[in-house]
Every structure is written in C-alpha cells, then in structure tokens.
Amino acid sequence: xxxxxxxxxxxxxxxxxxxVMSDVEHWHEWTPSITxxxxxxxxxxxxxxxxxxRQPKFPPALWTVTEIETGKTFTWTSGAPGVxxxxxxxxxxxxxxxxxxLELTYTGxxxxxxxxxxxxxxxxxxxxxxxxLKARSENPAFRHRGFD
Numbered sequence: 496x497x498x499x500x501x502x503x504x505x506x507x508x509x510x511x512x513x514x515v516m517s518d519v520e521h522w523h524e525w526t527p528s529i530t531x532x533x534x535x536x537x538x539x540x541x542x543x544x545x546x547x548x549r550q551p552k553f554p555p556a557l558w559t560v561t562e563i564e565t566g567k568t569f570t571w572t573s574g575a576p577g578v579x580x581x582x583x584x585x586x587x588x589x590x591x592x593x594x595x596x597l598e599l600t601y602t603g604x605x606x607x608x609x610x611x612x613x614x615x616x617x618x619x620x621x622x623x624x625x626x627x628l629k630a631r632s633e634n635p636a637f638r639h640r641g642f643d
Contacts, residue, residue: 502596505593511632525630526627530549
C-alpha cells in the first residue's frame with residue numbers, strides 16, 4: 496500500500512480546524528504520533544516552509560511545504576534515497592462544521608516497500624492525528640494523553 500487516507504467530521508468551523516492544522520509546532524500537544532515539530536523558518540506557514548518532525552519509532556524527517564491554499568489545504572513532502580512521502584492536510588465545510596482529510600502518499604523505488612513495512616504504525620498515527628485534530632479543534636484546551 497502506497498496511499499493512506501482518513502477523514503474526520505469535526506464540530507467546529509473550517510477556520511478553527513485550519514488554525515489547529517496549520518499550527519504545526521503545537522501538534523505534539525494533541526497527537527501522540529508527534530514528539531516535536533521545529534519550524535526551520537520564521538513567519539507565515541507558506542510554500543517553502545520547512546519543519547523538522549520527530550515521531551516515535553521513526554527517524555527525524557525534514558518536511559517542506561510544497562503547496563498551500565490558506566484556510567483549506569497544505570501539502571508537505573519529505574524523503575530519503577528511494578522514498579518520497581507527500582502529506583496532504585485539508586479541511587472543508589460541512590452542514591455541521593468541518594471535515595478534515597489527511598492523506599499520505601509514498602513514491603520512489605522503495606516507497607511501496609517502506610509503506611508496506613510501516614503500514615500498521617502509519618495507519619495508527621494517521622488515526623491519532625485525525626482524532627487529536629478533532630478534539631483540539633472542538634476544545635482548545637485539549638491535550639492528548641494517548642489514544643490506545
């Protein structure tokens with residue numbers, strides 16, 4: 496499997512979900528899948544922004560924003576020799592609030608192999624991120640205590 500996707504309905508307006516989603520340096524507060532994220536630049540989160548992401552059970556990875564539509568979606572990419580990963584984070588309005596869509600796509604000569612070897616943990620982490628995004632967007636004081 497080279498592609499992972501999850502959707503989560505959130506009882507908060509898209510502007511609130513985007514505020515949480517795009518504030519990457521605070522993700523560790525609401526998802527156990529992130530140990531820390533350090534921005535490697537200052538200012539607005541935009542195309543070209545870089546962040547060093549630390550996750551349990553994975554080596555640190557430098558992610559670069561390659562596409563952004565402020566208030567709606569951003570894509571960032573990371574990679575190693577033979578593996579390229581794109582993460583897309585989107586929010587859209589619904590009748591009751593918002594829907595967040597989180598996607599990971601693995602490419603490269605070893606992309607499928609890496610995705611297959613890490614499938615279980617990747618699915619768990621994407622689930623953590625969706626549930627944490629929902630909880631933090633609906634309750635600004637939410638801090639994760641794990642989801643297992």
